[in-house]
Amino acid sequence: MRRRSKLDSNTDNEHRSDDVAEFGTTLFDLASLNLGEALYESFPDPGIITDIQGTICFANESAFTAFGYDDAELTGVHVGKLFREIESGSALPADKVTHDFAGDKQKWEIECRRKDGTHFIGTLTTNRVKNKQGTFVAQVYLVRDLSEFEIVQADQLHLMRVLSDALAFIKEGFVIYDNEDRLVFCNDAYRSFYAASAEALVPGSSFEYIMRHGLALGQYPEAGETHASWEEWLATRMQAHREPNGVIVQEIDGSRWLQIEERVTPENYRVGVRTEITALLRMNSQSERLGQILEAISEEIYLIDPETLEVRLTNKMARGMRGVKADENRALRFDSFNRPADGTDIRDKIAPLVSMAKKRITYQGIQTRCDGETYPCHVRIEPYRDYEGPALIVSVEDISKLHEIEASLLRSEKEFESLVCQLPDAITRAKPDTTLFYVNPFYADLIGKTPEEIIGRKFEDFIDESEHETAMAHIRSLTPEQPMKTYEQQVYMHDGRPFIFLWSNLMVFEDGEPVELVSIGRDISEQRLAQDHIARQSRELQRQNHALEQFTGIVSHDLKAPLRQVRSFAELISEDLASGDMARLPLYAKHLTEKISRLERLVSRLLAFSREAYRALDRQHFNLVDAIDSALANVAKEIADSKARIRVDASVSVKADFSLIVQLLQNLLANAMKYTAPGVLPEIQIEAEVQAGVCQLAVTDNGIGIEPSHSAEIFEAFYRLHHDESSYEGAGLGLALCKRIAESHLGDIRLDADYTSGSRFIVTLPDQEFGK
C-alpha cells in the first residue's frame, strides 16, 4: 500500500505548493518532487527526500516500514532524527547534515533509529537534487538495511570458525587453495606435516612458493639433492596439483609418508587432504619380511584345511621336501605324508584344535619325503583363520639330527660313566645343601654302601664327626669368585682303615646362585707317606749336615789345638837343644806326649762315632733285655772294676737297630760307672716300658749328677763337663752318640732334671707296635 506524505495528501498542485511554502524551504521544484516520488515509491530500500534544511518532504513505503513511522509522522520532521553516528551514537544535527552532506553524492554507514527506539545499521546514500538552474533544491536519502547482511556475514564467520575448529581436531591434513592457487586455509595437522614450511604457510602464499620453500629446507627427500632434480620433481608435483588424478604417496622428512588426495571444486578451488601412512607402510613391510622369514626358515610350514587336510600354503622348505611348486599345493593332503609316531590317526590328533578345546598340539611324527625316505619329526599345529575360513598352521621340524645327537650324547654319557667308574677317585655330585644325587662306585666302596643307599642322603652323613664342621665350613666358603677349593681329610674306610683324601670341591653357580656341588676325592695316603718319608729324610740330611758341620768344627778346633801345641813344643825342644838348655826338655817332652796321646784318642773316638752315628739302620724286633745283656757284657770289665750293681726291669719287645741300642746302653752304663764320687759304688737301674707305641727306657745311677743347666749341652759332640781327664777320662762323644742313635730311631734322649740323687737319662723310641 502506498503511503502518501503530507505533501501529496492533497490532490491539487496549488495546495501542495502552499505546503511547500509552509515548510519555509527554498524554491522547491514540484516536478522534481514528483519525479522523486515516482523514482522511490516502489524502491525496495527506504528512500527519503528532504529540502535543503533536511526537513523530510517525502518517504517511500520501505522507509515507513524500516523506521516504523507512518507518513504523517515523518513529514516535516528533520531527517537527523532518523540517523545517529555509529561511533558517537549522537543524533545528526541539521547543520552537520547539511554540512556533511555538502557533496553531490555521499555514502555513509550509519545507525538508523526506528520509532520504537531500536536501531539497525544501514548504508546511507545521499544525493543532491538540483533544478534546471543548477540550484540545490532537495536531498535524497537512500538507506540500505545491513541487518540481514550482518547476520549472514556473522553466520558465515561462525561456520568458518566451526569448520576450522573441526578441522583442527582431525589427524588428516586439510588445505584449500583458491582459484589463483593461493593458500586459503590449512589445519594444524597440515602444518605439523609440513613443519619445515611453517613460515610459508600463510594465507595468500601460492602453492608453488610453499613447495619451493619446503624443497629448499629438504622437506621432500624424494625430490633428490640437485637443483635439476628439484625442478623435475616440482613440475610433476605441480601437474598433479593442477590436475589431480588419483592418490599420491609422498615422503617427507626422510621418515614419514603421506597419502595425498586433491580435488578441484566448481569454483576452481583445490581442496587437499593429507593422511599419514607411515605406520601402515611399516606394517606392510613387516608383513612382507615376516613372510620372507617364514619362507626361508628351515622348518616345514604348511597351512592346511582342517576338514579336508588339503594343503593351502607351503613354505620353501615344505615344497622342497614335498617336491612340489607353489601352485601345486592343493594337490597335497597333509595326512598323505605325515603320521603320528604313536600310530594315532591324525584327525584324532587335531580334533581338540578343531573343537577349540586346545590352542596348540604337538606330537612326534614320521614324515615321508617326496623320494619316499622317511624321517622323524616334531610337529606343532595351531589353529588359524584366513580369508578361506578356518585353517591349521603346521610346522614340521626334522629331528633326525637331534636323534643322532641324543644317541651320541647317550653313548658319551655311557663312556663317561664307564670312565668315572674306573677312576681311582671318589666322585660325587650333590645339591648345594650336599644332598647327593650321584656317586661313583669308588665312593660307594669307600663308604661301604651301594650307590642307591647313598643317593638322597647328605654328604655330611658320611663324614667323621670330628671332620664335620671343617668340611661344611669349606663348602660354605665356595663363592662365585672362588668356586673351587681343595682340602685334606682323614677318611676311615668302612672297615676302619685310615686314608688321607684330597677333596676338590667345585660349586657350580648360575646367576650367582649355587646349583650343584661336584666333589672329587683322591687318596693321597701313599703320596703323604712318601712326603713324610722325604721330610724325614730331609730332617735326617739336615742332622747329618749339622753333624758334619760339627765334625768340621771339631777338626778345626779340637784337633787343631793339640796339633799346634805339638808343633810348638817340638819347636821349643829344638830351640833348647840348639842352645844347650836342657832344663825344660823333660817338661816339654811330657806335654808333647800328652798332646799326641790326646790326638790319638780323639781320632779313634771320632772314627768310632762317625761309624756308629751315620750308618743305616737295621731295624728288627727283639727284647730289650737282650740288648741290655749284650751291653753289660761289653762293659763287664768296668762293672767288675767299679763293683757296680745293676738292676734291670726292661723286658719289652722293641723294633730297633740291635747293635746301636747296645751301643747306646753301653755308653750310658759307662757314664754311670765313670762319674761317681770317690768311694761310692755305682748303682745302676735300667727300666723300660712301651705305652701307646712308644718305648721309654730309663737309666738311673747314683753318680755325681749333672747340673740341670747343662742338660742340653752334654749331648753335643766333644762337650766335656770335666776337663781333667785324669779324673774323668773321655772325649765328649759318648752322650753325643747316644743322642744320635736315639734320633736315628726318630726318638730322643734327655736328662731328667728332676732327679737329684745322681743322673737319670730317659730314652724314647717311638713307632713301637707291641707293648710290654
Next chain:
Amino acid sequence: MSEANSDKPTSMVTILLVDDDQSEHLLFERKLAGFSNPAIALGCVEDIDTAVRFLENEPVDMIFLDNRLTPRMDFRETAPKLRDAGFTGPIGLISSDITGDYFQSFPDFGVDFRIGKDEIDAQAITFIMSEFLGKRFENSCDDDPN
C-alpha cells in the same frame, strides 16, 4: 796357676793369660820370656772365676782370654765378667780357631782385639802392647826381644 812377679821393675807390664789348658800357659810364658824392656810379668789362670779374683789382688795391664773355657763358656760370657770386675785395660781374645761368625761381634762384649793362638809370637805381642798400652811402652818396644 802361675802367679805374677810382685817385685816388678818400673817399666814392667803385667799380662794375665786365662786358658784352661796348662800347655798353653807354658807356651805363652816361653813366648814372653825374651822381653826385658818392658819386662813382662805373666799371670796364668785356668778359669774365669780365678781370673776375677786375680784382678782383685793384682794390677793387670792386659788380658789374653781363651775363647772357650771349661765348662762350656765362651768370650760372650767370660769377657763381661772381667769388665764387671772393674778391669778397663785391653782384653785380647785368643783361640785355636777364630773363624767362627760369632767372633765378629767381639767389640760388643768388651773385647778389644782377637788373635789366633798360632799367630801369637814376640812380634805380635810387641805390636799389641804398642797399640793398646800407649806411648809408655812405645820406645821400649822398638827392640825385638828375640
